[in-house]
Amino acid sequence: MIEMKPAVKLPTTGERRMVTGDYAAAWGAMVSRPQVVAAYPITPQTMIIEHLAEFLAAGKFDAEMMRVESEHSAMSAVIAAEATGVRAYTATSSQGLALMHEPLFVSPPMHLPIVMSVVNRTVASPLGIWVEHNDTMPQRDTGWMQIYVEDGQEALDMVLQGYKVAEQPLVELPMMIGMDAFLVSHTIESVDLISQEDADAFLPPYKPVHAYLDPQRPMVVGAAAPPEYIQEVRWETDLRMRRAAEFLEETDREFGRKFGRTYGGMIETYRLEDADVALMTLGTVTSTAREVVDRLRAQGERVGLIKLRSFRPFPAERLQDATAHLKAFGVYDRAVSYGVGGPSYIEARNALYDTTTMPILSFLAGLGGRDVTPQDVELMFKKTLAAAGRGRRASGVHWIGTRGVSP
Amino acid sequence: MAAQALAVAASHDGYSAIAFPFFGAERRGAPVLAFTRFGEERLRVRTQVYEPHFVVVLDESLVETVDVLAGLRPGGMVIVNTTRAPDRLVLSKKAKSATVDATTIALKHTKQAAVNTAMLGAFAKATGLITLEGVEAGIMEVFGRRLSKEIADRNVAAARAAYEATRLGEGDSGRVYAKATKWLPTAQELPPGLATPPMETPFGRVGVGSSPSNLTGGWRVNKPVLDGAECTNCLLCWFYCPDGSITRGEKIVEIHYEYCKGCGICAAVCAPKAIHMEREIEEEVKA
Amino acid sequence: MTTVKDLPREDYFLSGHTACPGCGGAMVVREVMKVLGPNTVVYMPASCLLIFSDMYPYNAFKVPSLQILFETSAIAAAGVKRALKRLGKDDTTVVAFAGDGGTADIGMQALSGAAERNEDILYVCYDNEAYMNTGIQRSGTTPFGAWTTTTPLGSTSEGQGKNEFKKDVPRILMAHDVPYVATASLGFPADFLKKVDKAKAKKGFRYLHVLAPCPVGWRAESDSTVDLAKLAVETGIFTLLEYEDGVLTLNREPRFTPVREYLKLQGRFKHLSEGQIASIERWVKDKWERDRALAKALGPKPKVPVAIVR
Incomplete structure (x- = not known):
């Protein structure tokens, strides 16, 4: 006979319901009150825009909804809307994000704080619809902030937090919020659907400070520029990305005070304080990894976990502090930079170069949407434990669960 | 294209040469900048030329606003398309000068006021560093390939005529220029995202409706x-x-x-x- | 306000822009802006127009302007308009000025999408019949036989100028059944201004295709812009038409001046063989037969009210 106790009650401010991650993201978008939404359907993002269209049709939501003919146009439409001076939202995935690559570069230098949910999915070839981070990771240098979430609640909460950070006059950068295909987008779970009233109290209406289109107060928005001006624009955009870090931390704390949930800002740590080695994960693998940490801890292994939430800005200082006491560090990625290793592994090694000589290992698993099992994660910990104390030479790239390839 | 033709000419005459335009928004008739380096050794520097030995001015009206001799090396020379005699040029400092009425020559030979090829002939005469044969080779290579042999031939004729008509002398100093002519704000001063309303600067208006700052x-x-x-x-x-x-x-x-x-x-x-x-x-x- | 004399003195596209001497595109933008007036937002794609009117820190428009990308004219203008609507400024005209490459080729997808959704914008294509900004490369609207830098001359069949005929963009827009599609030529000011007036007054998607000769790219004299624009119409090569609420009107019966009169003014056609000229003549004839038949089929008819709720 299996005995069960009711689950722990989670903090709830709105209506708690069993919904998909896509529904949660759509809800987050709705209560953020964007005035223009432009989107193009792609699996597994479709439900986000379907739900927004339903909210609109039911009169719960009021916005210009542009059902455009491509993702390129979706991104261009929200750029134009933000440039005019309103809040705008879009969502996409995979090939859609790849098609947006060109317009992605436009909004960061122009101070246009768009928020976009991206359901992380494989980019062809081979064509696949399952989770992989090789759609968002290559957008690293476009100037967008990049956040990875773990579940539907975080997908919702980050849309609200996202606008709050993005619209800071000292930041004014767009943000993409990555959520794993199916594992978040289509997974039903209990989500606190924040009320419009609470959302309004947290996120005030958008007032453009630096860029808008108004015949009464005319302004050139977007120009061609000779070399005399562009480098200064690059520097200033870089500065805002650096500044965004403190606003990400502060906004998460403020969100916590209001809604009773926080996410640790740019990184969240789990049982890290007295750990000898740790693994850094992002996305849904984090949830599985928490279980594995508990299991290994029960066996006497001093292991801990870091959840990477912000890929841009990259939390270099926080990572340096968090890993200072470690003897080895493993970094999990669901994307590969061919010939080098995982993208967040590359970033982590760069960030920790000044502060550590411990081995840093790259783990690649779950590519193309393959399940990452507790056994896979355990193997990552075991390899990291084995490298402990062996210095930088023990670093390396490990393909976990690849047939014919020893990890 | 003339800078390229000059590089081809120099190459034809046995020098190592390199040429590039300052890629801007060239429109027909608009002021442009182009650079040619040539020498006896392999050229590695790929920057704009800041301290030229020779400055070639294709449109005399430019000397009204641009100190064309800024950076000219001691002993350097300025070569100007003008109806004036070389001794009658007044620029920021005394300098060896050469002049030729390239516009009249170009109009006569090419039916257009495109003076660049004529000025190559003037350059050959004034400097003595490039032969007229080199200039012809440069024009045929650069213009003949892109346009047509007929047009290239007309340009060669213009270069020859300019070669014959170029006069040498020394220009005078006395012309005074404003120190800076361009609005170059710091990264902190620049309007965020370049989103710019009508703005007055010490160098005239910028932003919305500012094109009248630019006298064409x-x-x-x-x-x-x-x-x-x-x-x-x-x-x-x-x-x-x-x-x-x-x-x-x-x-x-x-x-x-x-x-x-x-x-x-x-x-x-x-x-x-x-x-x-x-x-x-x-x-x-x-x- | 349909005649030259009635146009306001005020310019909203200002002097000091750096278009080449005799630029047809600059003329189109200047005149359209005179009609549209101060309550306007302009979108420019990467184009000659952008480079000659919006090279930082200078800008030639007296009204707000936006630039993002090359292929985004229709969608960016639509995004601006939707946002203005939300801001209570539905009375502001949003106009996109794009060249033929940005319209007929790379911008076609966004253009078609915006037309199909009947976005409330005015789209003006200034057609100079090649990618002039990048240095005279052939586009979808480059005419048959024309020399460009990517259809250079040579001894093979690939060296006879462009081997294909001009893409008929207005007809593509007509297929979207938008409220207003018109062609115009700088050579016919009254017709041109009347169409800008109409386009300004209407709601929904409006498309204006204006032939804008480019002396540099067409290898013509800088003072021949207007003559070329006239001759293009009088030879029958460029048709003045209007498609308004489902009714197609051919606005001018040309004199059918021999096409040679038009071709000979342009260096880009200098190499044409007799056979190529005959092909152009045949193309003009076929086009007029087709357009007349279309105008007959799409003539005035009893109107069926269609409600568009937004």
Whole structure:
């Protein structure tokens, strides 16, 4: 006979319901009150825009909804809307994000704080619809902030937090919020659907400070520029990305005070304080990894976990502090930079170069949407434990669960 | 293209050479910058030339606003397209000079005011570093490939004529230039995202509606002249002028020259032939 | 306000822009802006127009302007308009000025999408019949036989100028059944201004295709812009038409001046063989037969009210 106790009650401010991650993201978008939404359907993002269209049709939501003919146009439409001076939202995935690559570069230098949910999915070839981070990771240098979430609640909460950070006059950068295909987008779970009233109290209406289109107060928005001006624009955009870090931390704390949930800002740590080695994960693998940490801890292994939430800005200082006491560090990625290793592994090694000589290992698993099992994660910990104390030479790239390839 | 032709010429004459334009928004007739380096050894520096041995000025009106001798090396030379004698040039400092009326030569040989090939001939004569044969090779290579042999031939003829007509001397100092001419704000001063309302700067207006800061009248070779007695005030010239250089008066139109690029459309559309185009000589260029 | 004399003195596209002497595109933009007036937002794609009117820190428009990308004219203008609507500024005209490459080729997808959704914008294509900004490369609207830098001359069949005929963009827009599609030529000011007026007054998607000769790219004299624009119409090569609420009107019966008169003014056609000229003549004839038949089929008819709720 299996005995069960009711689950722990989670903090709830709105209506708690069993919904998909896509529904949660759509809800987050709705209560953020964007005035223009432009989107193009792609699996597994479709439900986000379907739900927004339903909210609109039911009169719960009021916005210009542009059902455009491509993702390129979706991104261009929200750029134009933000440039005019309103809040705008879009969502996409995979090939859609790849098609947006060109317009992605436009909004960061122009101070246009768009928020976009991206359901992380494989980019062809081979064509696949399952989770992989090789759609968002290559957008690293476009100037967008990049956040990875773990579940539907975080997908919702980050849309609200996202606008709050993005619209800071000292930041004014767009943000993409990555959520794993199916594992978040289509997974039903209990989500606190924040009320419009609470959302309004947290996120005030958008007032453009630096860029808008108004015949009464005319302004050139977007120009061609000779070399005399562009480098200064690059520097200033870089500065805002650096500044965004403190606003990400502060906004998460403020969100916590209001809604009773926080996410640790740019990184969240789990049982890290007295750990000898740790693994850094992002996305849904984090949830599985928490279980594995508990299991290994029960066996006497001093292991801990870091959840990477912000890929841009990259939390270099926080990572340096968090890993200072470690003897080895493993970094999990669901994307590969061919010939080098995982993208967040590359970033982590760069960030920790000044502060550590411990081995840093790259783990690649779950590519193309393959399940990452507790056994896979355990193997990552075991390899990291084995490298402990062996210095930088023990670093390396490990393909976990690849047939014919020893990890 | 002339900078490239000069590099080909130098290469033809046995030098190592390299040429590149400053890639900007070149429009026909607009001021442009191009650089050529040539020497006896392999050239590695790929920057703009800041301290030239020779400065070639294709449009004399530029010397009104640009200190073309800034950076000229001691003993260097300026070569100018002008009707003036070389001794009558007044620039920021004394310098060896060469002059040639390349516009007249170009109009005669190529039927266009594209003076760059004629100035190559002047360069060959003035410097003695490049042969006329080298210049011809450069023109045939660069222009013949892109346009046609016939056009290249005409340009070679222009270069030859300019070679013969170039005079040498020494220009005088005395012309004073403003220290800076361009608005170059710091990264902190620059409007965020370059989103710029109408803004006054020490160098004139920028942002919305600021193009009048940019006087395009210097591009002109020929200028329109109105015979008020013939004007019927039909306004077609006012309507068509792409540069907004014609205004409506009470009874007749008025032509302004600050922005007129001399396209000649006003004269072409004028039914009573009240506007004609005439060659503008340097003294009349308005800054 | 349909005649030259009635146009305001005020310019909203200002002097000091750096278009080449005799630029047809600059003329189109200047005149359209005179009609549209101060309550306007302009979108410019990467194009000659952008470079000659919006090279930082200078800008030639008196009204707000936006630039993002090359292929985004229709969608960016639509995004601006939707946002203005939300801001209570539905009375502001949003106009996109794009060249033929940005319209007929790379911008076609966004253009078609915006037309199909009947976005409330005015789209003006200034057609100079090649990618002039990048240095005279052939586009979808480059005419048959024309020399460009990517259809250079040579001894093979690939060296006779462009081997294909001009893409008929207005007809593509007509297929979207938008409220207004018109062609115009700088050579016919009254017709041109009337169409800008109409386009300004209407709601929904409006498309204006204006032939804008480019002296540099067409290898013509800088003072020939207007003559070329006239001759293009009078030879029958460029048709003045209007498609308004489902009714197609051919606005001018040309004199059918021999096409040679038009071709000979342009260096880009200098190499044409007799056979190529005959092909152009045949193309003009076929086009007029087709357009007349279309105008007959799409003539005035009893109107069926269609409600568009937004």
